[in-house]
Amino acid sequence: MKKVVLVTGASGYLGGRLCHALLNQGYCVKAFVRKTSDLSSLPPPTGAASTGGGTLQYVYGDVTDYQSLLEAFSGCHVIFHAAALVEPWIPDPSRFTTVNVGGLRNVLNAYKETNTIEKIIHTSSFFALGSTDGHIGDETQVHSAKYFCTEYEKSKAVADKIALEAAAEGVPIVPVYPGVIYGPGKVTTGNMVALLLVERFNYRLPGYMGEEKGFSFSHVDDVVQGHIAALDKGRPGERYLLTGENASFKDVFDIAATITQTAKPRFRIPLFLIEVYGWLSVLFARITGKLPLLSPPTANVLRHQWAYNCDKAKTELGYNPRSLKEGLTEMLPxxxxSGLIKY
Known part of the structure; x- marks a missing residue:
């Protein structure tokens, strides 16, 4: 019998790509989406088999609505909990706790009331482990919880602790930790590299961003395959970093310039200017209701290093992340x- 998998956050950047991959591998996929979600990244729920033999069904609800989540769990064997509020800043920061922490609690409670669930793959974030100033982090790193650059980071660290406590109690949950996800697909805050490249190639971001700090860049399709590998091979309670090449945003812009045969930026934008611009953007956002691309929390993140080692995922899951150059060579064309940039 084909396994039935539920993907929360199915309309998101990662969730949509994950649904496509699961379909092509023959799974019966239930895409958990809100009535108001943009479903453009998902195939239509025709019920017909895909090229890989899978089927897709939309189920409507919200991870903050427990009853809708519990009903969606019915008949499922695997849960991919990819739903999250991913923003550096929002007007009501309590929403991060409601969605990212409360949503996971609801998933765990629904699991306890459902007797068919074999495994939960929980999409965490590198932020849940904390910054790595002066070293390369791995799965043993625990967030100090003394300081958080963003409310999003705080919510993911709290949720991570809850996931690990659940695993210790016997819940078959496997937490995975993507890095800075990038690649083709929805151009949203979850695809920050794409947003910045759009700004760069449309001459709205004239210089390098911030300090020469390292981030771990993960191509979205590598992260998707890492999730599916975690279903097959991941050990409950074990953490797996689905990160990639450690580089800076300067490296991203330089590699992009080389690939497109365009000029590299000639100067670095000081962090204090990014912070000032961020405060102005926040003020503008409060007036217009449109969330800003850059905000003061963004400047806080750029002050730190977020570099990680994914050897454990390579060894245990067969995770094989592509280089940043390979990923950008695919992404820029x-x-x-898509008409978003010209070069």
Whole structure:
């Protein structure tokens, strides 16, 4: 019998790509989405088999609505909990706790009331482990919880602790930790590299961003395969970093310039200017209701290093992340063909 998998956050950047991959591998996929969600990244729920033999069904609800989540769990064997509120800043920061912490609690409670669930793959974040100033982090790193750059980071660290406590109590949950996800697909805050490249190639971001600090960049399709590998091979309670090449945003812009044969930025934008611009953007956002691309929390993140080692996922899951150059070589023509950039 084909396994029935539920993907929360199915309309999101990662969730949509995950649904496509699961379908092509023959799974019966239930895409958990809100009535108001943008479903453009998902195939239509025709019920017909995909090229891989899978089927897709939309189920409507919200991870903050326990009853809708519990009903969606019915008949499922695997849960991919990819739903999250991913923003550096929002007007009501309590929403991060409601969605990212409360949503996971609801998933765990629904699991206890459902007797068919074999495994839960929980999409965490590198932020849940904390910054790695002066070293390369791995799965043994625990967030100090003394300081958080963003409310999003705080919510993911709290949720991570809850996931690990649940695993210790016997819940078959496997937490995975992507890095800075990028690649083709939805251009949202969950795809920050794409957003910045759009700004860069449209001459709205004239210089390098911030300090020469390292981030771990993960191509979205590598992260998707890492999730599916965690279903097959991941050990409950074990953490797996689905990160990639450690580099800076300067490296991203330089590699992009080389690939597109365009000029590299000639200067670095000081962090204090990014912070000032962030405060102005927040003020503008409060007036217009449109969330800003850059905000003061963004400047806080840029002050730190977020570099990680994914050897454990490579060894145990067969995770095989592509290089940043490989990923950008694929992504930039896609941005161009989508009409988002010119070069």
């Amino acid at each position: 896609w941005l161009k063909s």
